[in-house]
Amino acid sequence: MGEARLDKSLADKSSRAPRPSERGPILTRTRNLKMARSAHAYVRGSTVKFYEWLEASGGKLPSGPPVWICGDCHIGNMGPLADAKGRVDIQIRDLDQTVIGNPAHDLIRLGLSLASAARGSDLPGVITARMIEGVVEGYEAALAEDFEAKSRHPPMIGAVLGEATKRTWKHLAAERLNGDRPEIPIGKRFWPVSRAERRELEELCLGQPIRNLVTGLKSRDRKSEIRLLDAAYWMKGCSSLGRLRFAVLLEVDGGEGDRDICFLDLKEAVKAAAPRDPGAVMPRDNAERIVAGALALSPNLGHRMAACRLLGKSVIVRELMPQDMKIELTGLTPDEAMASARSLARVVGDAHGRQMEPQTRLAWLTELARNRSGLLDAPSWLWSSVVELTAAHEGAYLEHCRRHALGLDA
Incomplete structure (x- = not known):
C-alpha cells in the first residue's frame, strides 16, 4: 500500500x-x-x-x-x-x-x-x-x-x-491561510464551525486569559484592542484526531496603526496515558497539567500557552509562531x-x-x-x-x- x-x-x-x-x-x-x-x-x-x-x-x-x-x-x-x-x-x-x-x-x-x-x-x-x-x-x-x-x-x-x-509571518500565512488575507481557508484541513462554536470561541478569545497570552508575546501592548477575525475546526494531528481542535485568527490593535495578526491553536486536553509517579502532585485539570509540564520541559512553548474551558471541555491555547516546525x-x-x-x-x-x-x-x-x-x-x-x-x-x-x-x- x-x-x-x-x-x-x-x-x-x-x-x-x-x-x-x-x-x-x-x-x-x-x-x-x-x-x-x-x-x-x-x-x-x-x-x-x-x-x-x-x-x-x-x-x-x-x-x-x-x-x-x-x-x-x-x-x-x-x-x-x-x-x-x-x-x-x-x-x-x-x-x-x-x-x-x-x-x-x-x-x-x-x-x-x-x-x-x-x-x-x-x-x-x-x-x-x-x-x-x-x-x-x-x-x-x-x-x-x-x-x-x-x-x-x-x-x-x-x-x-x-x-x-x-521564517517570518509570511511563511506561516502562506502555509495556513489564504495568502496574506486574514482568513482561514475552508476546505480539506479547515472546516466550518457552528454558530454556537463561533460564539463560545469569540467569548473565550476576548476574555482575560487569552488577552494576557497574546499581549504577552512580541512585546504587544497590554491595552491593545482584540478582535476575532476568523475561526475554523482544524483537522490536525494524529493521536489527537477526534478531539476538539480549532484554529482562530485574532487582530491585536495597539493603536496608531500598529496592528498585528495572531494565529491561535486550541486543542482539547484529555487524560494522559503515561503513568504518573504515585506521590506526584499535579493539577487535576488536564489543560493546567499540560501547561505546567510545558513550562518545565519546553519553556519556549510553555510561556506561549494558556489553560482554558471551551464548550464544557478543558482546552490548551497557544499562539503559533512561524519558527515552530517538526523534525522529520x-x-x-x-x-x-x-x-x-x-x-x-x-x-x-x-x-x-x-x-x-x-x-x-x-x-x-x-x-x-x-x-x-x-x-x-x-x-x-x-x-x-x-x-x-x-x-x-x-x-x-x-x-x-x-x-x-x-x-x-x-
Whole structure:
C-alpha cells in the first residue's frame, strides 16, 4: 500500500469541508489511514498501546527521579520552537501526555521512535543498536554538563533549526491561510464551525486569559484592542484526531496603526496515558497539567500557552509562531542516524535535567551506568524494551493496515 495512494484516499474522503455533525466518522477514518502510512506513523499514533505493551512486557525498569516527562517522546514531537521574543531552540513541542513520572519512559519512547525511523530508512539492525547507544550518550552528556548551554546539532537537524530561524509571518500565512488575507481557508484541513462554536470561541478569545497570552508575546501592548477575525475546526494531528481542535485568527490593535495578526491553536486536553509517579502532585485539570509540564520541559512553548474551558471541555491555547516546525527523519544514512539520536536525546536530557538538583542528576547518571554489557554501551533494560516494543508495534501495525487500509477502493 503506497503512501501516495493513502494520501489520495484522505484527500478524496475530506475534499468537501464537512458540517459539524459530519465530523466524527471522517476524523476516525482519517486517523486510521494516517496511522497506516508507515510503521513510524503508527508509532506516533499509538501512545496508549505503547504503555499497555510496556506494562505487559514485564521488564524491570529503573526508578528514575520523578520529574515532568513528555510521556510521548517520539521524533515528531520535537523540533524548533520560538520563545515569546522570537528566539529559537529545539525543544519538545507536544506535551499532551506530560506527567510527573519516570524519565526512563521518555528514553524508551524515543528509542522506539528512532528504531522505527531506522527501519523506514532501510538501515541494518546494527545501526539501530548504535542509535540506542547514541541516545544514552546524548542524554548522559546533557545531565553531566551544563544542561542549559546551547546544544550543537548535527547538519541534518541543524538545517531544520536554521530554516526555522529565518521564517517570518509570511511563511506561516502562506502555509495556513489564504495568502496574506486574514482568513482561514475552508476546505480539506479547515472546516466550518457552528454558530454556537463561533460564539463560545469569540467569548473565550476576548476574555482575560487569552488577552494576557497574546499581549504577552512580541512585546504587544497590554491595552491593545482584540478582535476575532476568523475561526475554523482544524483537522490536525494524529493521536489527537477526534478531539476538539480549532484554529482562530485574532487582530491585536495597539493603536496608531500598529496592528498585528495572531494565529491561535486550541486543542482539547484529555487524560494522559503515561503513568504518573504515585506521590506526584499535579493539577487535576488536564489543560493546567499540560501547561505546567510545558513550562518545565519546553519553556519556549510553555510561556506561549494558556489553560482554558471551551464548550464544557478543558482546552490548551497557544499562539503559533512561524519558527515552530517538526523534525522529520527520512532517508537517513548511518552517520546521520547516529548523530540525530545523540542530538535528540540531548534535548530530552536538557528537559529532564533542568528539573533536577545536582545530586539527583548524579544519582540518575549512576543508575543509567548500571546493567551494561560489554557488547552494547546502553543499559540492558533500554535495549530489551526497544526490541520487544518494536516487535509488538510491527505486528500491530500490519494488523492495523489489514483492518483499515485494504478497502480504499470501496
